[in-house]
Amino acid sequence: MSDLKNAALLLLGRLIVRFEALRGDPGARLFGTAVSRDPYPVYEAVRAKGELVHSSMRLFMTSSHALCDRILRDPVFEAVPAGALSPVDVAEWREGRRLVNPVDESFLVLSPPDHTRLRRMVAPWFTPRGLRARAEFVDRVVDEYLDRVDGPFDLVGDFAARVPVRVIADLLGVPDDDHDAFDRWGAAMVVALDGAQDMKELRTLRDGLAEFEAFLDDLIARRRREPGEDVVSALVGRGDVDRRDLIATTELLLVAGFETTVNLIGNAVLAVVAHPEVRERLVAEPSFADAVVEETLRMDPPVQYTVRAPNTTVRLAGTTVPKGTPIALLLAGANRDPAVFADPHTFRPDRPEREHLAFSGGIHYCLGAGLARMEAAAALRGLFGRFPDLRVAGRVRRRQSRVLRGAARLPVAGGRHTMVETIS
Ligand code: HEM
Structure with missing residues (x-):
């Protein structure tokens, strides 16, 4: 399909969807219109309509914890890229399969036996033992970036975005001087997860992938010659x-x-800054960071939903779901299901209920969950240890994504506190 035809279809689709959104269809409100600053009311609207809700977007949606959990664990429901709900014809950018679509072709969306084979190959890096071996490195990276900030800074650009890139680069054996480019590709590929929303995003993705693949081919050749302890060397x-x-x-x-x-x-x-009692406890008791991370995962999860489709026509929650129809599992909605979480809209790090679905469930349960928890807790300990008075110091810009929820820019300030001041 030509770019022009794609763009025209896109425009027509947008008009129809906007109309459905105005009529109150939660699917159109969530997937069809501009990215919402606050999607949580939509998840509640879905819950109010029923356990499984049909949308004019030719998909089903659920905010039910029990139903999400059941679908995630049932092999009848197979993963499809979250980008499948994107209005752009993503098959197009693969250019005759020249480029690899990381979301279409990775084990994130494959079913057994391919899923099992590929997941198993990288699993050793994510075992408790593998993680313990990385803990010190993560703390060091956190400290290194915090050493560089002073006065007001962008918490995302200057810190939060730096730490995970360094950790993944280390995992993959990417040399230090390539980190900046690596950073750029990571950002370009977010589009792969969300699905391109327009032709500009499609081009960003295509260009980012082409550049990244050329880099990987080079890295693969290098690791063949000089293997290291990293994932790429092991796979090669x-x-x-x-x-x-x-x-x-x-x-x-x-x-x-x-x-x-x-x-x-x-x-x-953002959660700590908004809750003075949480900040106070975190500053006094750095190990409280683990509970804060866990409650953030529940209340404001970075991955808001995932998508599954049945490989055969099924009856589900009293409804017939035809084979191949996407079901949006609203993980962020499930995480506020009052049937599981008491007082679900309140941020309470010491709550006893922990069974949130921020890392999904079943065979696709996030492989990096332990690493993510470790990085986020180290980041909180480091930040609030040095800047107990950290505050938001400007306009927070939200990321333009439906799948991913978070800040793209988060200006903060908080006087520098030396270790001596922190201890005293
Ligand atoms: C806060 C951070 C993270 C969140 C919220 C998150 C969330 C998720 C979710 C929801 C899924 C499953 C998607 C689905 O069921 O369709 C997933 C899968 C996955 N995640 Fe994470 N993730 C995080 C960090 C990481 C990290 C740090 C890594 C590794 C470096 C990682 C690697 C993976 C992999 C490999 C899968 C695919 C698992 C499979 O399909 O078997 N994630 N993640």
């Missing part, structure tokens, strides 16, 4: 992994592990 050494699998898996780690973690750090900081 196996012999049973072809180039597409290797590239899709590497790209997945970047896409899945980068902006998600940036958002978790940003959302957690």
Whole structure:
């Protein structure tokens, strides 16, 4: 399909969807109109309509914790890219499969046995033992970036976005001097997760991927010659992994592990700043960071929803769902289901209910959950240890994404506190 035809169809689709949104269709409100600053009322509107709600967007939606959990664990429902709900024809940008779509071809959307084979290959880096080996490095990276900030700074650009990139780069064996470019590709590929919303985004994705793949081909060749302790070296050494699998898996780690973690750090900081009693306890008791991270994951999860489709026509919550129809599992809605969480709209890090779905569930349960928790807790400890009075010092700019929720820019200030001052 030509770019022009794609753009015309896009415009027509937008008009129809806007009309449905005005009529109150929650699917059109969520997926069809501009990204909302506050999507939570839409998740509640879905809950109020029923356990499983049909939308004019030719999809189903649910905010029910029990139903999300059940669908995630049932092999009848298979993963489809969240970008499948995007209005742009994403098949187009693959340019005859020249480029690898990290979201379409990675194990994030594959089913067994391919899913099992590929996930197993990278799993060793994410075991408790693998994570313990990284803890010190993560703390060091946090300190290093905090050493560089002084006076007002952008919490996202100057800190939250730097830490995960360094951690993933280290995991993949990317040399230090390539970090800036790596950073750029990570940002471009967020589009892959969200699905391109217009032709400009599509081009950003295409260009970012082309550049990143050229870099990966080079890195693969380098690791073949000089293997290290990293993921790419290990995959290259196996012999049973072809180039597409290797590239899709590497790209997945970047896409899945980068902006998600940036958002978790940003959302957690916003929550702490908004709750003085939480800040007070965090400053006095740095290990409280773990509970703050957990409650942020529940109340304001970086990944707001995921999508599944049944591989056969099924009856679900009293409704027939035809084979292949997307179901948007509103994880952020499920995390506020009053059937599971008492007083669900209140930020309470010491709540006993912990079974949120921020990291999804079933076979696609986030492989990097432990790493993400570790990075975010280290970031909070570091930040509020040095800047107990950290405050928002300007307009927070939200990320333009439906899947991912977080700040794109978060200006903060808070006088520098030396270790001596912090201890005294
Ligand atoms: C706060 C940070 C993070 C959040 C909220 C998050 C969330 C998620 C979610 C919701 C899924 C499942 C999607 C689905 O079921 O369709 C997922 C999968 C995945 N995540 Fe994360 N993630 C985070 C950080 C990370 C990190 C740091 C890494 C690795 C470096 C990572 C690697 C993965 C991988 C490889 C998968 C695919 C698992 C599979 O399909 O078997 N994630 N993540």
